[in-house]
Amino acid sequence: MTSPEIRTDVPPSGTGCADCLAAGGWWFHLRRCTECGHVGCCDSSPAQHATGHFAATGHPVVQSFEPGEDWFWDFSSEQAFTGPELAPPTSRPEDQPVPGPAGAVPVEWRSRLHR
Template identity: 60%
Template sequence: MAHEVIPGIDLDAKPSGEGCAECLAGDGPGWWMHLRRCAECGHIGCCDSSPSQHGTKHAKQSGHPFITSFEPGETWFWNVDTQEYYEGPELAAPTSHPRSQPTPGPRGAVPADWERHLH
């Protein structure tokens, strides 16, 4: 089935994993508040409230302007270049991290005083 082409959005790009790729690889403190998905390549990064803000960093460094929530029940898109929200198409599954994964996450990595570390 052919998909409408939207510059900066690839409907077939699968998520890179179930959590922030950089946090899980040891870049930063290793935990996040919420997760964001690159709408072009599927990279999963942490939100701007998280200590490391990997989602927006990926968007700016890669030139992939659209990110979307990777949280259950959220469907919005954000353009980091224009600073605007959008309604967008449904991306390749899964569209969120597993509901069993805590927020903040991942389980076992979040400090007891996590609220003090948010942006």
């Protein structure tokens, strides 16, 4: 899929969920907007910021921001697909804990995940 929603020249906004970091929250897995680079947390995370970013901006495509994963997801069509390589870095740092960030994850984090 090649479209204006996928910009290969835009770097990610950071190494963690920008919204969770701003609010002092935590995330399970990370997703990267392919249009603007916003890094948000996945739908299993308590705050579901990647989906919230889509709802607020209309940017429909994300790529996994997890090491070893390169799949894309289109919120509009609700379909996964493969796409081009994006600007680096292409994932969170491998030494960053999951869930993260370090020090912000509650002991009972598993019970707070969305399934």
